Amino acid sequence: MDPDRALNISRRQFLRAASVATAAAAATAIPADAQGREYESKARIPRGSLVDTNVTLSRWPFRRLELDEPEALVKKLRHGGVEQAWAGSFDALLHKNVSNVNERLVEDCRRYGHRILVPFGSINPSLPGWEQDLVHCAQLKMRGIRLFPNYHGYKLSDPVFARLLGRAAELRLVVQIALSMEDERTQHPLVRVPHVDPAPLPDLLKNSPGRIILLNWWRAIKSELLPTLAAAGNIFFDVATVENVGGLELLRKRLPAERIVFGSNAPLFYFEAAQLKLKESELPVQEAQAIRRGNAQKILG
Numbered sequence: 001m002d003p004d005r006a007l008n009i010s011r012r013q014f015l016r017a018a019s020v021a022t023a024a025a026a027a028t029a030i031p032a033d034a035q036g037r038e039y040e041s042k043a044r045i046p047r048g049s050l051v052d053t054n055v056t057l058s059r060w061p062f063r064r065l066e067l068d069e070p071e072a073l074v075k076k077l078r079h080g081g082v083e084q085a086w087a088g089s090f091d092a093l094l095h096k097n098v099s100n101v102n103e104r105l106v107e108d109c110r111r112y113g114h115r116i117l118v119p120f121g122s123i124n125p126s127l128p129g130w131e132q133d134l135v136h137c138a139q140l141k142m143r144g145i146r147l148f149p150n151y152h153g154y155k156l157s158d159p160v161f162a163r164l165l166g167r168a169a170e171l172r173l174v175v176q177i178a179l180s181m182e183d184e185r186t187q188h189p190l191v192r193v194p195h196v197d198p199a200p201l202p203d204l205l206k207n208s209p210g211r212i213i214l215l216n217w218w219r220a221i222k223s224e225l226l227p228t229l230a231a232a233g234n235i236f237f238d239v240a241t242v243e244n245v246g247g248l249e250l251l252r253k254r255l256p257a258e259r260i261v262f263g264s265n266a267p268l269f270y271f272e273a274a275q276l277k278l279k280e281s282e283l284p285v286q287e288a289q290a291i292r293r294g295n296a297q298k299i300l301g
Contacts, residue, residue, distance in 0.1 A: 049289075051296035052077060052085040052274075053176070054215050054238050054263030057108050057117075060090050062188050067267035070112035076271055077116060083293070085116050086176070088146035092122030093181070098133050106140050120144045120176060124152045125160045134167055143300055144174030146215075148181070149196045157200040169210035174299055176213045179220035180241070181268065195220035198229060205233030211299050216241045216265055223254070230259050236295065238263025239277055248281035248291070257287035261295050 055077070059068050067073040068090075077085050087109055091101045102121035109117035121137035123130050123145050137145055145168060154161060156177075168175050179196040187193060198214065198221055205212065211234045214221075218241035221229065229235055240263045242251055251260065264274035278292065 049292050050082045051293040052082045052264050053261045053296050054240050055085045055266045056088045056090050058090040065267040070108050073267055080271055080275055086120050087117045088120050093148055093151045098122055098124050120146045122146050125164045126152050126154050138171045146176040148178050150193045165210055174211045176215055178215045179217040202228050202232040208233055218242050226254055230255050236261050240265035246281055248277050257290050260291045262292055
């Protein structure tokens with residue numbers, strides 16, 4: 001089958017089709033191209049319908065990625081129907097001069113973004129001068145910041161994190177917290193990075209006016225904590241690491257649709273994997289539209 005056509009077939013549709021095809025094989029053959037056209041007409045996501053809240057520019061420190069050149073990543077996003085992508089930088093994980101990282105990010109988004117990429121700067125509150133870096137993000141007209149507590153060596157229970165949330169809210173910056181970046185089972189043996197513990201967040205967010213998005217959270221949050229987090233404040237959850245067939249439908253039973261946003265974690269993850277989660281899940285049209293773009297647009301105002 002043509003790979004482009006295969007991307008428009010969800011896992012659920014594939015399993016259903018496989019069952020039907022097996023049962024009917026002895027009696028009659030259904031043309032493969034006819035099946036493909038039927039699935040394509042049902043599953044295609046219209047162009048310009050996605051806001052991807054979780055993409056990253058520059059180079060992943062541990063291996064080359066297929067789309068780690070910004071031109072290639074933007075081309076993939078545009079082809080996948082993304083109208084806006086919130087971009088952080090892999091450099092922020094290990095570089096100490098965060099201000100330079102943020103300036104390069106802004107320039108790359110301007111040069112290669114074609115009005116798609118929206119830069120989200122990074123702040124490392126374990127380094128001196130982080131408050132100036134935060135103000136600099138606002139001066140660079142960034143709409144938000146992306147935090148990597150596990151790579152930067154602090155916990156969400158540390159007082160400096162509470163100060164960071166408060167200051168970001170004053171500057172009207174959206175705060176994204178990456179609870180993980182890479183599956184712990186595939187990490188380099190010399191760089192083992194545990195998941196961020198989100199347990200302190202409910203108490204921190206009770207009276208906070210800030211907007212918080214948790215990225216790559218699926219393996220880091222215990223199921224019993226999820227509803228507590230969702231009720232804690234202006235907190236949202238991306239879909240990049242959501243697993244299982246029909247994962248969005250299962251997630252929707254545990255979270256309100258207005259708390260879920262589309263995020264791919266591209267290029268570290270395949271963009272098509274996140275896209276497939278939307279195609280395979282049978283959600284009401286209004287909820288699907290909110291997850292694809294509506295909730296993200298509201299977050300940015």
